[in-house]
Amino acid sequence: MRAYICPVRQLLQLLALVTIITSCGSTVSNNDPDSPVSKSGAATKGRTTVRKTHTFETVNKELSLETNITEAQLRDFDLYGKFFDKRIQFYTLDNPNFSFSSSEVNFVSLCFIDSVLMRKRYSLESDISAVLIREFGNFTFRPTDSLSREALAAKKVSARNSGLYFGREKLINYQLKWKNETSTIIYKSYRSDTTMKYEFLEEVTAYKPIFREIERSF
Numbered sequence: 086m087r088a089y090i091c092p093v094r095q096l097l098q099l100l101a102l103v104t105i106i107t108s109c110g111s112t113v114s115n116n117d118p119d120s121p122v123s124k125s126g127a128a129t130k131g132r133t134t135v136r137k138t139h140t141f142e143t144v145n146k147e148l149s150l151e152t153n154i155t156e157a158q159l160r161d162f163d164l165y166g167k168f169f170d171k172r173i174q175f176y177t178l179d180n181p182n183f184s185f186s187s188s189e190v191n192f193v194s195l196c197f198i199d200s201v202l203m204r205k206r207y208s209l210e211s212d213i214s215a216v217l218i219r220e221f222g223n224f225t226f227r228p229t230d231s232l233s234r235e236a237l238a239a240k241k242v243s244a245r246n247s248g249l250y251f252g253r254e255k256l257i258n259y260q261l262k263w264k265n266e267t268s269t270i271i272y273k274s275y276r277s278d279t280t281m282k283y284e285f286l287e288e289v290t291a292y293k294p295i296f297r298e299i300e301r302s303f
Contacts, residue, residue: 148202149202150204150205150288151202152202153201154174154197154200157195157202159195162176162177162178162193162195165194169299169300169302169303170303173296173299174196175197176197177192177195179191179192185209185213186216188209188210188211188283190207190208190209190210191209193205193206193207193208198295198296198299203291203292204289204292205288206284207285208284210283212247212274212281212283213283213285214244214261215245215248217263217285218244221270224261226260227261228258229259230257232254232256232257233251233259235251239251242256248274256274257275257276257281258274259275265290267289268287268288269288269289269290269292270285270286270287271284271285271286271288272284272285
């Protein structure tokens, strides 16, 4: 494991890589009776309906959210850096030898704040949107290109085993979100040059407010 303190410039580079851009979205009910991943239920007043606690033990139980760093199994991870008087620490792992649901994992990033695991990010090899919708049900949909915006405006986003569709066209650039009282899950699908990218993020709901408060204190 490499251990070193990174300058603020390197922190900003990492944040540019992992920051989720927040904006208004709409809650979508996946109730297409012809969809192989259909799951009934309705969202009320713009809030996402969630049926299960967000728990993904993708590596091991020692990497659950809110795990103390002294209990986390980090022997395979590299310490990317410590910031803001060591209150925030990032650990990364390239090409881990495990799968996330039905997808291989290319990269993992962990964020500890005051020695507590507050955020996990997984870069995935393939699309797992259908698996997540089957697991969590209704979702908040955020379009990030013209086709996904058109699909949202028409209220015709359908979920299939191979991904999200607008009619016969597969959606490429979008974000899905599920949220409960303690944690938030965000799934991103986007094209980078000619390559499709998929990311899964799980964070403590208070992650962003706490992070920003630490930033303001320095």
